[in-house]
Amino acid sequence: MTTSPISPPVFKGALVAVDPLRPTSSVIIFQYNPETMTRTLQARTTGGEAGSGPLRLSGPPEETIKLTIEIDATDRLEAGDPIAETLGIAPALAALELLLYPSSVAVIANEVLARVGVVEILPMAAPLTLLVWGTRRIIPVRVTDFSITEESFDPSLNPIRAKVDLGLRTVSYYDTGMLSAAGALSLAAHIAREVLGTVNTAEGAAAAIRSAAGVGGPS
Known part of the structure; x- marks a missing residue:
């Protein structure tokens, strides 16, 4: 189907992994933007159990x-x-899968350290991964799981079409502190939500005033 020359450009969603050990596989641009995204927010609370006191928010919600x-x-x-x-x-597919793999360089380095007698070796840190969904939503996330359904293959059995169901968990300043890169991005997203909520409140108040004054109602 031919795209109209006056159609606005479509922003491509992406996963970006900031990993200095694997710079060539750090940007995964979505070939087609998903039609749906399911977001689940679970309140992070303290107190308020069994009527013992007011419910208190201990931090931003856990979001998947x-x-x-x-x-x-x-x-x-x-x-x-x-x-x-x-x-x-x-x-x-390999670029996606590498989001859950430690760097082979780090694996080999840890093996060398173990063989020379280093007793305690720290687990390898995952790269900072960002879900880029438009210019207003750049969210630090952890890829928790995904399933790949390979749907078609070429004569050499290379996959040529697949669906990938991704599970992500957002990383907030509650997890990493506000001075980290992930924490700073998370706090910026928090503030952006507050701004949008204020816009919605102002818009709702204006609509209520117009309704009360009989302006802009159905004819």
């Missing part, structure tokens, strides 16, 4: 995000893309 992304090499195969012809969508 579920979305499904589609990856398809059909258009690239029709255009004769050599990577798609040789590997299908395997590189895109």
